[in-house]
Amino acid sequence: MQANKRSNTKPELIMRQRLREVGLTGYRLQWKVPGRPDIAWPGKKVCLFINGCFWHRCPYCNLPLPKSHVDYWVVKFENNQQRDARNLRELEEAGWKVHVIWECQLKKKTINQTLQELLPQLAVELDKPLSKTPLP
Ligand SMILES: [Zn+2]
Numbered sequence: 001m002q003a004n005k006r007s008n009t010k011p012e013l014i015m016r017q018r019l020r021e022v023g024l025t026g027y028r029l030q031w032k033v034p035g036r037p038d039i040a041w042p043g044k045k046v047c048l049f050i051n052g053c054f055w056h057r058c059p060y061c062n063l064p065l066p067k068s069h070v071d072y073w074v075v076k077f078e079n080n081q082q083r084d085a086r087n088l089r090e091l092e093e094a095g096w097k098v099h100v101i102w103e104c105q106l107k108k109k110t111i112n113q114t115l116q117e118l119l120p121q122l123a124v125e126l127d128k129p130l131s132k133t134p135l136p
Helices: 010-021 070-093 111-126
Strands: 039-041 046-051 097-102
Touching (some): 070 097, 097 111
Antiparallel strands (some): 039 046
């Protein structure tokens, strides 16, 4: 997706652990569709992006630009955002259900609320029952 893309970041590992806990398994990592979603169920055309707040310019965090090389960062971030938007559009046009989860939504204080909304929705889309409620 971009040069800084790494797999197995901490938020990704947390998300995968929580998915396994409720029985939403069978996902694939970095599936070969636009944007290489971090987690995907290709058979159901459901995918998750776990976005880093800095690189993808999280709308919740609204992080300030770095203080030096501002022009560079403005262009860089615009490119990132445009690419994300394009990938999302292509996936949706191809019939995928796409969930974008931000790094900050998986912090200690926020993760339970995030998962309480996300997991039941995923369960429906994947046509799988949750093996337990997504509570701590
Ligand atoms: Zn954020």
